[in-house]
Amino acid sequence: MTDVPFQPDRATERPRSQWAEVWAQFKTHRGALIGLAVFVALVLFVSVGPLVWTRSPTYINPNAAEMILSRNKPPSWQAPLGTDQLGRDMLARMMAGGQVSIAVGLVAMVISMVLGTLVGVLAGYFRRLDGPLMRLTDLFLALPLLPLLLVMVMLFRDPLARSLGPEGGTFLLIVTAIGVTSWMQAARIVRGEVLALKEREFVLAARSIGTPARRIILRHILPNIVSPIMVSATLGIASAIITESALSFLGLGFPPDFPTWGRLLFDGVEYIQQYPARVIWPGLAISLIVLSVNYIGDGLRDALDPRIRGR
């Protein structure tokens, strides 16, 4: 009975892919898992929801008498989240609003990450570009964001609306505006990381065998700075959603009948005392998406860092 069957130890376990490794680590972060679940739930709510709940978010009852009766209704089976001051269905408005807010958040984040990483890597890796690019970053950081956005909206709204329609034009304008005004933090973080990595032995080794700069960046540097980029990306989604809300607040975002979470919040403020639900739902949705994205970022950072992974 001393014949113990051969037990493979961890080191000889069937090798797993890097992403499986990451997922295994990610799973151990409870907050990140909950965050991911909430995020997926919200995305499903806004994308699949409208296919199930087919009421139009802008439908107002054309019959005046019925419209008056359908205003400011509490939650019921006809309108699970109640109706607003014009009798529009709040659930449908939350879904439509979420589509825009989440899309703006994601697209603006992608734009700002691409820009930030590009500037950061170039500045960190090429000494000659460091000065000018970092001064440009400082310049953008010093620019007051809101006035700049106002000018951009004023200059480009009409031409864009003409070529892409009022909604498409505004969407492109807003994501670009938010994207090009929020890449600076990412650029600074990336530059710092690149500066440190550049002096490490494996980069030196790669350089000594004549690897071109492009390849070193793609093969050795970028994979090592994924975790800070991920973290700023998740933070970026949150701030993009909030900036869009601020623009809607000022009446500079989408056309007024086009719901977004920020606008729903703005419209609800006037009724906060009588119908607090009107502000609670969009406020809760914005908070949830921001929190969940932050937790996902936290979990991803841990999971992507090989030095933390497995501990």
Next chain:
Amino acid sequence: MRLRTALMGACATAAMALPALAERGSDGNVNILYSQAVSILNPYLSSGTKDVEVSSLIIEPLAGFDEKGNLFPRLAAEIPTLENGGVSEDLTTITWKLKEGLLWSDGTPVTSADVVFSWQYCTHPEGGCAQAARYEGVQSVEAIDERTVKVTFSAPKPNPYSAFVGSTSPIIQKAQFQDCLGAAAATCTAQNFGPIGTGPFRVTEFKVNDVVQLEANPHYRDPEKPAFATVMVKGGGDAAGAARAVMETGEFDYAWNTQINPELQAQMKAGGKGQFVSAFGTLVERIEMNLTNPSPSLPEGERSTVKHPHPFLTDARVRKALSMAIDRNLLVEVGYGEAGRPTCNLVPAPEIYASDNTDCLTQDIEGAKALLEEAGFTPGPDGIRVNADGVRLSVLYQTSVNPVRQDFQALIKQWWNEIGVEVELKSIDPGVYFGGDPGSPDTFQKFYADVEMYANNFDGTDPEPYLAQYLCDKIPGPENQWQGENINRYCDPAYEALVRELAQTRDIAARAELVKRMNDMLTKESHVVVPLVDRGRLSAHSNTLGGVVLNVWDTELWNVQDWYRIK
């Protein structure tokens, strides 16, 4: 039974007679809340309504307007007219006579020199008087004797009641202000914060942008008034907070301008401590139709100018159909409640000038559709009407950022969609929209949209200057830096003739006829201006405060000397 009725009758009579029997200062303190704090007590140095109104407790003009818009004498013995010889036949002079025995609150007599000085003070070339418009056209003001002043105009003036009339041009004391002429005006802090006046109250303490404490003026001309010994005017907060302080908590007796949504109004009324009072002036929320083409495909400088007429809004039938599709009663219900009433008139008040035009008050969707058919617009494949030339009924509808206006936009868009008109909405920051900056494409004067919505009114009770805005030469355009007042780019020789006729008509009944005629031309005949809601002033007062009569033609505190405490 009969005895009881008689007793009740006696009690009621006694209760009604109570204010008249009251003696000065018998009712204690009254608290007034202005949601915008008072920053100065000299209306000549501020155009803010809150400053003008609170100073009207202290200083008074020769005559004021009552709640119906009629003139009544304050410091003057009577209103000068053509009949009593106070106004000269050629309309170039007006002679005012002061009441006898008037005293300032420091006990010195009021004389004609003070009246002359008030004019000099405001028209001093080095001073920036906020109310200079009241003295426009005044050539000279002379004191004939101790109590008589003669105002001479540089040209005949059909409406001579501008100088020294209304709370914006009060009489100030010469002795107090004589060192404050011209550039020195703003430096006279003591005077501007505590003017000596003839009104029912005088200042005891003034904290800038916070609170004004007043006490009854011991030298007020009516020995029995005011009933209140002291007044506290507190400033700050917002409309909803102000309404709550009167209606729900009862901390204040009167709150100025409590413009809040109808739902909240109903909720606050349930508080049971106060009531809302509303009065309607000339402020009309309206949709303006652009008669010129705002298309962005036109070169800059030609958009929305008379060079390019609008592709479909120049057709009166289309404009009428757009107006017919609107349910104004519903708009009032949703947006204003007690503070608004549906109207079809551009000039809804004063009563003598208001046309009996009520055709637009019932919504008629089917009629609107039929009218568009008649104009040659038939529904295309997407439900939007197109005419034979391929002109699509698609409008850009702009207004300022404001919750009520956005609700109106959503409702009107729905109705217009129903009759086959495509609507794109746009809302603009009010600072930009009303800012008048010729460099911005988003001002209401530039009107880079097909229709736009805002509210406007006229100053005083005479609609002549207001109606004269719709002249051809007042069309905004690049050549006048977009500063014209004829927002619709309306131009009609028949209308111009009426404007000229009005300027030469003196008889009040004939003037009223002309005003009605012009109002109808702009509204029900052409639908160039589509009035929606006559917006009133809404204030709140406590159930224990009596004598409040809301006045939209002059200061809201115009009859504060008659206010009393209901016991």
